Amino acid sequence: MAVAAGQPTPKAEAGNPLVEGLERLPVAPTTLVIFGATGDLARRKLLPALYNLAHDGALPERFYLVGVSRKEKAHEDYRAECAEAIRRFSRRKPDEEVLKALLENVRYIPGTFDEESVYAELGKTLDEFEQEAGEPLNRAFYLATAPHFFPVIVEELGRSKLAHHAHAEVRVIIEKPFGTTLEEARELNRRVLAIFDETQVFRIDHYLGKETVQNMMAFRFANGMFEPFWNRNYIDSVQITAAEDIGIESRADYYDKAGALRDLIQNHMLQLLCHVAMEPPVSFTAEEVRNEKVKVLKSVPEPTPVEIPQIAVRAQYGPGHAGGEDVPGYLEEEGVPPDSTTETYAALRLEVDNWRWAGVPFYLRTGKRLARKVTEIAVTLKPVPHLAFSQEGSLGVQPNQLVLTLQPNEGVSLRLGAKIPGTRMIIRPVNMEFLYGTAFLSQSPEAYERLITDAMRGDATLFTRNDEVEAQWRICDPIVRTWAGTPGPLPKYPAGSQGPKEAELILREGDHWRAI
Numbered sequence: 001m002a003v004a005a006g007q008p009t010p011k012a013e014a015g016n017p018l019v020e021g022l023e024r025l026p027v028a029p030t031t032l033v034i035f036g037a038t039g040d041l042a043r044r045k046l047l048p049a050l051y052n053l054a055h056d057g058a059l060p061e062r063f064y065l066v067g068v069s070r071k072e073k074a075h076e077d078y079r080a081e082c083a084e085a086i087r088r089f090s091r092r093k094p095d096e097e098v099l100k101a102l103l104e105n106v107r108y109i110p111g112t113f114d115e116e117s118v119y120a121e122l123g124k125t126l127d128e129f130e131q132e133a134g135e136p137l138n139r140a141f142y143l144a145t146a147p148h149f150f151p152v153i154v155e156e157l158g159r160s161k162l163a164h165h166a167h168a169e170v171r172v173i174i175e176k177p178f179g180t181t182l183e184e185a186r187e188l189n190r191r192v193l194a195i196f197d198e199t200q201v202f203r204i205d206h207y208l209g210k211e212t213v214q215n216m217m218a219f220r221f222a223n224g225m226f227e228p229f230w231n232r233n234y235i236d237s238v239q240i241t242a243a244e245d246i247g248i249e250s251r252a253d254y255y256d257k258a259g260a261l262r263d264l265i266q267n268h269m270l271q272l273l274c275h276v277a278m279e280p281p282v283s284f285t286a287e288e289v290r291n292e293k294v295k296v297l298k299s300v301p302e303p304t305p306v307e308i309p310q311i312a313v314r315a316q317y318g319p320g321h322a323g324g325e326d327v328p329g330y331l332e333e334e335g336v337p338p339d340s341t342t343e344t345y346a347a348l349r350l351e352v353d354n355w356r357w358a359g360v361p362f363y364l365r366t367g368k369r370l371a372r373k374v375t376e377i378a379v380t381l382k383p384v385p386h387l388a389f390s391q392e393g394s395l396g397v398q399p400n401q402l403v404l405t406l407q408p409n410e411g412v413s414l415r416l417g418a419k420i421p422g423t424r425m426i427i428r429p430v431n432m433e434f435l436y437g438t439a440f441l442s443q444s445p446e447a448y449e450r451l452i453t454d455a456m457r458g459d460a461t462l463f464t465r466n467d468e469v470e471a472q473w474r475i476c477d478p479i480v481r482t483w484a485g486t487p488g489p490l491p492k493y494p495a496g497s498q499g500p501k502e503a504e505l506i507l508r509e510g511d512h513w514r515a516i
């Protein structure tokens with residue numbers, strides 16, 4: 001059974017002092033409207049997240065859901081589809097009673113997103129809910145559609161007077177990608193901000209909803225021991241990896257237009273870089289945290305066409321062996337043009353040119369069909385200035401390395417040099433490990449659970465601000481343009497491998513990519 005929001009969660013967590021903080025924050029009565037309600041994102045992520053919030057008692061006491069999508073169907077059929085999606089994709093097996101209560105307040109509106117009648121119907125439905133509730137309800141419009149509909153929906157909401165409410169809060173949640181170039185991102189911001197105020201806009205980057213990404217701030221700013229060495233004097237390099245073992249699945253249509261740089265680096269990986277490099281914010285408010293992140297992004301010099309070949313590498317996976325089976329190469333995937341030059345792997349060497357970080361390389365790499373799924377940040381310290389051991393003893397000494405693993409096996413590992421037991425002074429590296437899952441005996445909520453709650457509460461800390469998204473594009477845009485103007489074919493790497501050998505070319509002498 002669900003518990004009321006604002007109360008500590010009961011049952012499994014009771015008596016476990018490590019999860020005492022898992023309190024649910026109160027959320028005002030809300031109607032959530034999902035545009036693109038029958039799409040993949042809604043089915044795989046949003047509906048299961050809503051179910052789990054309901055299960056945890058984290059939804060407002062009065063909560064209504066409206067699905068808007070093109071296909072004609074009855075409310076009852078949409079409810080059945082929601083139930084099916086939740087049963088299939090929820091992180092927990094649904095409790096039928098909670099599911100039934102959630103679905104009772106679900107409606108469906110069919111139509112295309114530029115049809116005035118859809119918004120008239122939506123307005124009527126929202127009013128009916130308010131009459132039923134006997135009070136004004138906040139409204140959250142979730143744009144989970146193809147990106148070219150984002151401005152269309154926003155403008156229709158404005159035209160039909162749904163973007164503001166005299167007695168309640170209205171918010172719009174916008175999925176990625178937020179533009180495919182700097183120019184497009186600017187134009188989208190302009191169109192969105194012509195209708196909504198920035199405080200009403202919540203741009204999603206689901207990495208920000210991940211517990212382990214948020215934990216990085218706790219790690220850095222709640223522990224005094226890291227700050228003294230968190231700078232160019234002690235840190236030699238930073239390596240951020242977001243490797244995936246999966247291919248492009250059935251997303252050729254989207255992926256072939258996007259590529260690895262736009263899909264993961266422009267958003268998720270630059271956010272991770274910001275978390276490593278940002279200064280401590282004055283407070284953890286949305287504005288202060290985002291001000292610090294924007295400062296980091298502005299400190300990254302815009303790559304010039306001349307330096308791009310030295311700091312950026314792209315590649316495509318060829319056929320290979322992954323997940324225990326033979327898999328096709330990117331160009332053989334269904335829906336991919338046989339002469340596509342879209343990259344499925346991208347690696348960059350960036351600098352954060354400010355007082356704290358000048359001269360420290362920040363390596364970023366991501367790719368599909370690599371050896372395994374791993375997202376991690378490895379911070380390598382400079383070597384010690386002098387080794388007093390005999391030559392044999394010194395051979396095993398490696399610089400300290402702090403690895404923050406975001407997924408899977410979330411945790412922190414610190415590489416230290418230790419003496420091998422015995423009479424001689426021989427050193428080898430050992431790891432000191434902290435595992436998130438072992439320390440906190442509870443399952444982390446999915447990113448979307450946190451993000452939907454925060455958007456409904458109006459807390460924008462974990463969302464990308466307008467200037468932030470443009471600052472991200474400022475870094476990626478020149479690379480996108482240079483690559484677009486450079487003909488293929490692209491360097492290849494076998495599916496299931498460590499990636500292309502060309503990735504070595506952007507490393508500073510003596511640096512190595514970590515094994516995936």
Ligand code: BG6
Pocket residue numbers: 244263264375
């Ligand atoms: C999405 C990308 O934003 O992130 C996908 O579009 C990618 O291509 C996914 O697979 C990775 O997210 P996660 O949470 O599995 O690391």
